[in-house]
Each structure stands twice: as C-alpha cells, then as structure tokens.
Amino acid sequence: MREITYAQASTEALQEEFRRNAKAVHMSTDIPIELQEEFGEERVRRTPISESAFVGASIGLAGSGFTAVADIRMATFGFVAMDQMVNQMAKITYMFGGQAKFPILLRMAIGAGISMAAQHSISPYSMYMNVPGLKIILPSTAYDVKGLLKTAVRDPNPVISFEHSALAPVKGKVPEEEYTIPFGKADIKRGGEDVTVVALSKMVYEALAVADEMERQGISCEVIDPRTLVPLDRDTIKNSVSRTGRLVVVDEACQTCGAAAEILSMVVEDDGLFSKLKASPKRVCGLDVPIPYSPPMERYVIPDQKKIRAAISKVMQKE
Helix, strand or coil, X not given: CCEEEHHHHHHHHHHHHHHHCCCEEEEECCXXXXXXXXXXXXXXXXXXXXXXXXXXXXXXXXXXXXXEEEEEEEHHHHHHHHHHHHHHHCCHHXXXXXXXXXXXXXXXXXXXXXXXXHHHCCCCHHHHHCCCCCEEECCCCHHHHHHHHHHXXXXXXXXXXXXXXXXXXXXXXXXXXXXXXXXXXXXXXXXXXXXXXXXXXCHHHHHHHHHHHHHHCCCCEEEEECCEEECCCHHHHHHHHHHHCCEEEEEEEECCCCHHHHHHHHHHCCHHHHCCCCCCCEEEEECCCCCCCCHXXXXXXXXXXXXXXXXXXXXXXXX
C-alpha cells in the first residue's frame, strides 16, 4: 500500500468529496492550491482575515443547500468566530426543529511542540465538547484523517476537525480505493492485556513508543485512539478496561475539564466497571498554563514518553 503524508491525505479527501459533490464550497484565508486549480475560484475561495465572516457565510451556504468547508487554520483564530460556531451553527438545526440541515466542516490546527508560543499551540477541543450540536473528530494518522474528513463532508450536521500541526509531514499507509471511517468508532492501535492507554491525536505516537518499551519489560499495553470525541466510542474503551483493569489517558490539552477527565469519569461512574479496576485511573495531560515559546519550557508542560511511562508504572504497581 502507498504511503502519503497526513497533509496529502487531508487534501486528497477534499478533492474526492468535491468531485462527488458539485455543491461543496471551500473557504479559508489560505487555500490548498490543488483544490483551487481543479475546482476554480467560485468553489474554492480565499477569504479576508475575518473568521467570523466566513464561518457565518458557511452557515448561510449550508442552510441554502450547499456543503460548506471552512479552514480556520490555527484553532485560536476560531475564537473570534465563537458566536457563529457555538451560538448559531451548533444550535440552528435544533432551533429549526430539524426542518433544515447544515452540512458544515470546520478544520482547525492544534498542538504544541513546534515553538509557536501560547496563541498558536493550544488544543481546545474540550471547550467544544461542552456544546451540544457539534460533532468533533481528532484524527492522528494519514489513514484516519482521510477517512474521517470524507465522512465529515458527507455528514448533514456541523463537524469540527482538530488536526495537530506536527502531524502534517507524518507519513502513513493510505489505500487508493474509496473508503470512509464512521464517527464513534475508536481504533485499537495496539492490542494488550495489562493496561489500557487511551491516547489523543499526536499522543498516540508517544503512547505507542512507550508501549513498545513496556513490552520489553513484560507489561502489555493496549493503545486506543478514540478518533472522534463527539460521538465517543465508550464501548471500546470500557471493554478494554474491563479486561485490563487499568486505565491511563494521555492528552496534550490542559488537564482541567479536559477530554481526559470525561474519559476517566465514564469509567469510574460505571459501577460494574469500577469494581474491576485494579488501580486508580491516571491522566497524563498538559499543564494548566499557556504554552511557552521556549522549547525546553514547552517540552516541560506537555506530556512526553517519560510521563506516560511513569503513569503506566504507577497503575501497574497497585493490585
């Protein structure tokens, strides 16, 4: 099977869906050249630097029978369009009593590790998890980003895709034939028996590296990538924890009120599952601070293999 980068896979997904859907329209301040060359300026539009305006235009387009794709680029740029996203887009189908569909895909780049400082390095998906009406995807591989983006473009509801900036050049196997990935279906990236490690976005790679190391020490880690946060595949995670009796959740985002907390809570609130736990579940998350520009300080505040290894070792010590 061929190998292409995460960035190439995401562009390929849009190309295929735009060929399939003649009413798909793309808007962003920075547009993929391949898209505009193939589909023209009418369907692939470069916008002014006004996220509120083109996210609002996406809502209007979607309500008028089009499929809207808006690339906000850095996730922090989306904050100036929060009213459009949270107060309008997320609620409009409900407020119309389901009489109108609003197929909208918003893409945002997230993540630290490339010294882009506090305003360009956050991972704010948990904020949007708190808003009913938004579907949220978090692809970690080239295969996943293509399949999930294709599903997102076809979905009649608003979808936000959070894509880690550092993953853009990472290569992975992607088939040339048509495929999509359903929302709410986690992927077990590595099977294991002793501890369940749920890792989000770029942290999947860190967790897999630690799992390889722990295997040599006789500890078998099952690494699960949820791939979508809304809907969240609770069954796959619960079934794994039911077998292993141990849980570590790894998320680059801040710990307080994060996605990791939601995953832990669904395990400990399940009476049948709680009784099977052999140790208290652990979170390995970013510190609750703005991301520093300094590379050493940046590395200090986000999860790394050492921190993941320590968490796994801690849950393995308690029986």
